[in-house]
Amino acid sequence: MNHRSRPKNRRARPTFLRTLALGLALFAAASAGTAYAAPPTAEQAPRTLPAKVIVIGAAGLTWYDVKGSPDLTALVNQANVGSITVKTAGPHTCPVDGWLTISAGTRAWGSVPGDACGELPTVANGKISDWQTYVDRQAEHHTGAPLGRLAESRQGVCGFGPGAAIAVARADGTVGDWQPGVELTKLGGCGDAIIDAGVMPLREGREEARKRVAELVKQAEGAAPDAWVLLVGIGQEIANAHQEPLVALQLPPADGPRWLTSDSTRRPGLIQLTDVTATILRGQAKELDPAGEEQPGPLDGNVISAAGDKHTDAAAVIEDRLDTNERFEHPRPVLIAVAMTLLVAQLAALGWFLVTRSRRARSTSEFTMLAQGGFFIAVFLSTATVWWRWPSPGFSLYCVVLGISAVFAGVAKVLLKQYAGLGILLAAYVILLVDGVLGTPLQFGSMFADGPVIGGRFYGFGNSTFATLAVAALVTAGWVAQKLLERSRMQAALAVLVIGGLAIIVDGKPGWGTDFGGIIALTPAVLLLAWLTWRGSISLKALIGIGIAGVLAVSAVAFLDYLRPEDQRSHFGTFVARLLDGDVGDVLIRKLQMSLAFFHTPAGWFMLAGVVLAMIATVWPDKVPFESYRRYYVSRPMIRPTLLALSTCGLVGMLLNDAGVALPAIMAGFTLPLLVAHLMAATVLPESHLVQESSSVDRHRQ
Template sequence: MNLPGMRRLLARTLIPIAALAGAAAALPAAAAPATPLSPSAPQAREALAAKVVVIGVPGLTWFDVQNSPELTALVGQANVGSIAVKTAGPHTCPVDGWLTLGAGTRAWGSVPDQPCGELPAVADGKVQGWQTYVDRQAEHHTGAPLGRLAESRANVCGFGPGAALALARTDGTVTNWQPTFDATKLASSTCGDAIVDAGAMPIREGRKEFRAKVADLVVQARAAGGWVILAGISQEVEWAHQETLPVLQLPPDNGARWLTSDSTRRPGLIQLTDLTATILRGEAKPIDPAGEEKPGPLDGNEIRVDGDVHTDSAAVIDERMDTNQRFDQPRPMLVAVSMTILAAELIALGWFWFSRSKRSRSVFSFTLLTQGGFFIAVFLSTATFWWRWPSPGLSLYAVVLAISAGFAAVSKVLFGRYAYVGIALAAYLILLVDGVLGTPLQFGSMFADGPVIGGRFYGFGNSTFATLAVAALVVAGVAAQKLIDRSRVQAALAVLAIGGAAIVVDGKPGWGTDFGGIIALTPAVLLMAWLTWRGGITLRALIGIGVTGVLAVSAVAFLDFLRPEDQRSHFGAFVARLLDGDVADVLIRKLEMAVAFFSGPAGWAMLVAVVLAMLATILPDRVPSAAYRAFYPSRTMVRPTLLALSTCGLVGMLLNDAGVALPAIMTGFAVPLLVAHLVASPRPATVSPESHLVQEH
C-alpha cells in the first residue's frame, strides 16, 4: 500500500484504536479447494485454449448490472463474481487498471491528488509518454514489469486506448491493435486472445445507453468463440466510491457458478491480476525493459469456478449488492464503535474517579472489559450476516456493541475480577478455530483490510494477529501459573503448547498464512517458555532464542517454497523472490508502509503509548500505580507474560509492514484487560509470588 493510502487507513482505523489504548493506559489503578474453470470439460478447455476475450469497462458497477435488462440477462448465462481493482497507487484510475492488466502485477499509473485524466494516445505504433509510466514504477517501487503480457503471449489483439496500454511491449510499442472494436478482426485467425476497452462508464448522462452498448459488445465477442470475460477494470474517476466491481465469464461450463481464484480463495471474488494470469494460462515469460529474462512471478492466478449453480439473476445481483455492503461498512463502523466504547469508558472513569463507590468501580471495569470483548466481536459479527439486514451499517454497529458487552458480562459472571481470563481464552479459541477453518470470520470483518483496500483475501491480517498474540500469551501465562508450583518444566511445556498452537495456526499456509505474525510470535513464546523454566535469562540464551525463531520461520517459508508455484502462499513467494534477487522492491514497499504511520501526529502518539507500555513491563517500580506495582511481583508468571507481550510487539513493530500499528493494537487489547483486573481488585494483592494467578472466588 502506498503512503497516501496508508495515511487514510491510519486516520480511519488506527486512530480510534490508539485512542482506546491511550485512554486505558492513562487509567489510575475473527475453504475448500476451488474447481478449475473447466478441467472436466475438454471441449470447454479447448475453447479457453483457443481464445480468451477480456472486455474491460472502467466504472462498471453492480448497480449498472442491476439497472440494465441486457446485463441482467447475461448474469443468468455466466459464471459471476466481483473483482477487486486495487492497484499500487492510492486510486485505481483507468490508466492504473490497464497497466496492471498488462503487467500482471499491481502497477501505478496515475498521479496522486490529481484527476484521473485521459488515456494516452497511440502515435506511430507507440503509446505516448510510455517512459513516464515505466519511471513511475521505479519511483514507487511497485516492481510491476510493464509490457509483460505482450512479451509473454503472442497473437493477442487489442481494441481501444486502454487495450493499447495493456498490450504495449516493454518499449511502449503496440502491434495487432486497433483504436476501435472490430468484430471481423476479432473473429479472424490473426487474433488469438483479445483485450477490448469498451470505454469508461459515463458519470451521469448516457449511462443507460452505454450499458446497452456494453451488453451488445459481449454478444458480438461471443460470436468469435472462446471465453468472454466482462469486467469492471477500474473506478471511473479518482474520487469514485471504492467497491468491488462486477465480472462475468461466458459461456459457463456445466451451469453458471461463482468465479474465484487461488489468489483470493474466496468464491465470488477475484482480483485484477487474475485476468492477466487467465490470458497467460498462469504462465508468463519474465522480461525486464532491457530484454533480459529475470524472475517476476504473476501476482494473480487463473480464474476458476466454485460453489453451487445459480439460476436466478436477480438473486445473484442482490447478493452481490449485499456483498459490497459487507466490504463498505466495516471501516466507518469501526470508528463509530470505537468512539462509543471510548466515550463510555471516559464517562465511567469520571464517575469512578469522583465517587470511588463499589457500583462505579464495577461499571468502569465493565466498560474496560467491553473494549476487550470488542476484539472478539469484530470477528464474530460476520457470523450474523449483518450485511443482509435492513440498514447494514446500523446493524453492524449494534451487533458489535452487543457482542462486546455480552462477552464482558459473561466473563464477569464466570470469572469475577479475573474476567480478563475469560475474554482472552474466548479470543484464543475462536481465532484458532477460525484459522483451521480457513478464516471465514476474517473476511469482511472490521479488522480485515478487505478487497477494496487490496489487503489480505485470506488468512490472518495484522489486527487479527495482534489479537491472537495477546490472547495466546495471556492464556499461556494463566495455564503456566496453575502448573508452576508443581513443576517449572510442566509450566514451560504448557507455554510451548499453547503458544505453539497459535504459531502453527497463524503461520500455516491455508490457515492463518501470516508470515510477519510468526516472525514476531515465535521468539515471544520461546522467551516466555525459557523464563518460565529458568526464571531468568542470559545473553547466550537470548541469542539462542533469536536464532531458533529465525530458523523456525525460515523452515516454514522454505517448505512452502517447495510446493508447486500455483499452490504457494506469500511465504513461498517471498522465498522465490529472495532466491531470485527480486525482493528489494517488496522490502522497500513494506518499509514505506511502516514509516508512513509517522507522517502525522497519531503515529507518534501511538509510538509514545507503546513505548510507555513496554517500559512498564521492564521497569514496574517506575509505574505511578500502586496497584500495578503490587500486582507485578504478586504472581510468578506476570513478568514472563508481560515481557513476552513486549517482545512480540517490539519484533512486530521492527520487522512487520504494520510498524507501530501492530503493538498499538496489542496494547489496545491487553491494557484494558489489565486495568480492568486492577480496578476490580479493591486492595493490592498480597499473596506470595508462588500463588496461582487464577483463584477461586
C-alpha cells in the first residue's frame, strides 16, 4: 500500500506547486488590476488647483461654533464643507503641534505630554524662539517630520500672526515674509498666505472670536478674489481636551458647494491637517538632504478636493457634521462597555453551569459564548443602522451591538446546533469580503476602526478587522478542506488556497482592504494550511519556501502600488517610497514603539500570557488539562492544521504589525469562545469512535 502511494505523491507534488505558483501570480495580478485605478470615491467635482491658497487657521473651531454663529452659518452654503482631523504625532494636539505639522507636511510633535498647551513661541530677531527644541523633539520621538519644509518647498508664502510664523519658518527656524498681526492689504504681494485667527476661548469671548473668524474669511475673499480661502481648525485649545474633528471650509466652490475630501482619507466630508500643506504645495514637496540639495520628499497628506452631492441647506449640513462627531465619539467607550457586559454574562453563565451542571445552564453558557462571536459581526453591521442619528447615540450603539450579537447567536444555535460557531465564522467571512469589495462602508466609524479623532486608518481594513477576517477565513478554509479530504487531498488544498486567497486579495488589494500588515501575516498562514492539508506534515525546507513565497507576494503588491501616481498610493506604495528614499527608519521605530506600548500596562502582559497559552494548546494539545479539547484535537484531520495556521497568523502579526500582542489577542477573543461553545454542545464521542477517527487520520497521513 505504501509503495503504491509514493509515486502518486511524487506526481502530485509538481502539480500542487504549479497551482500554488499560479495562485500567487493571480493574487499579484488581481492587485495589479487596481494598482493603477483611482480609489473608489463619490462623484468628484471638477478638480482645479487655484493660483493662490489662503489658509485661515483657528485652534479649537468646532461645528458647534458654526451652529451658534449666524456669521459662520452664512458661510456654509458658499463653501465646500467638511471636518478636519487634527491628530498629530503626539498624544495631544495643542496649537503648536498643529502649526508645526503644517510646517512639516507630516505629523509633528510640539507639546509636552501632561503639560498645559501654553503660549506659542515668539519671533525674536527673525527666528522662532526655541526652534531647535522642536527639531530635537522630532528626533526624540522619531516622527520623521522635516520642520520648515513648507517654506523650503514653496517661495512667496506669507504668514500673519504667531501660529503662521511657525508654519512659514524655514528649516533653521528663521522667518521671512511674516507679520505679527493680520494685515490683509498685503495679501496681493503674497504667493500663498497663512493666517493665524487665534485660539477659540473656552468661555468668555468665544462669541466675539466667532465673529472675528467669519470677518477674516470675508475680508480674505475680498482681498484675493481669485484665491482659495481655507478655514480650518488647527488644534485643541487645551492639552487634555477631548479631540473631535474640527471645522473645514473652502471658498469659493468651483462647481457648487460640495463635501471636502482628499486621497489621504478617501471619505467625502473629511480631510487631514496634513492635507493643508499638500494643498499649498499643490502636491509637490522638497526637502533638504544632508548635502544641502533639494530632494523630493513624501507628504502625509494630499491635495484637498470636493466630492459628493451638492448641498444647499446650511442647517442640514451643520446637523450632519454634528451627527458625524457623535459617530466618532462613542465607538471606543461603548466597545469597552459591550465587552465588559459580554464578559460578565459569560462568567455568570459558566459559573451557573459549573455549579448546577443543568441542561439550561449549559445552553445559556453556550449562548453567551456564541454572542461574543456574534459581537465580531455586530461591530460592523451596527454601522448600517445609522445609530449616531438615534436618540442617545451612545446608549443606542450599546443596545444595537448587543442586539445583533444576540440575534446571530440565537439563530446560529437554533439552526446549526453544535456547529453554530462555524455559522458565525462563515457569516463574518462573507460579510467582510463583501464590505471590502464595496470599499469598506461598514468600517468607517465602527468600533474596530480608528476614527478621525485617533487619526488612524481612514479607509480599508484596520488591525481588528483583519484579525476577524483572518480567523473567519482560516477556519472556513479548514472546514471546507475537511469535507473534501476524503475525496482528494489535492482538492482540499486547492479549496484552502481559494478561500484563503480571496481573503488575502480583499484584505490587501489597494482600494479594498488596503492592509499591508494583514497580508504579511495571512499569506504564510494560508500557504501553511494548504501545505499541511496536502502533505499532512511540513519540513524545514518547505517552511522556508512558504515564507519566501509570502514575502514575494507581499512585495509584488507593494511595488505595484508604488508605481501609481504619488497622490493615489495606499499604505503599500507609501512604504516602498519611504524605503527607497531612506526614510523608513523612523516609521519602523514608531511602529515598534506602538507595538511595545501595550506592555506599559498589566493588560498587555495579561494578553501576552493568554496568547502564549493559546499557542501552546495548538502545538502541544496534551498539555491542555481538558479531555474534551484533547479528544476534539484528534477527532478530525483538519483541526490540527487549522489551529496551527491560526497560531502562525497571530505570531507573524504580533511580530511584524504595529498592533503587537493585541492582534493575536483579538484573534483568540474571536476563536476561543466559539471553540468552547462547540465543545460544550458536542456529544462526547465513544471510545470506539475515537479509535476509528485516529485510524482515519493515520490513513490520510500515509
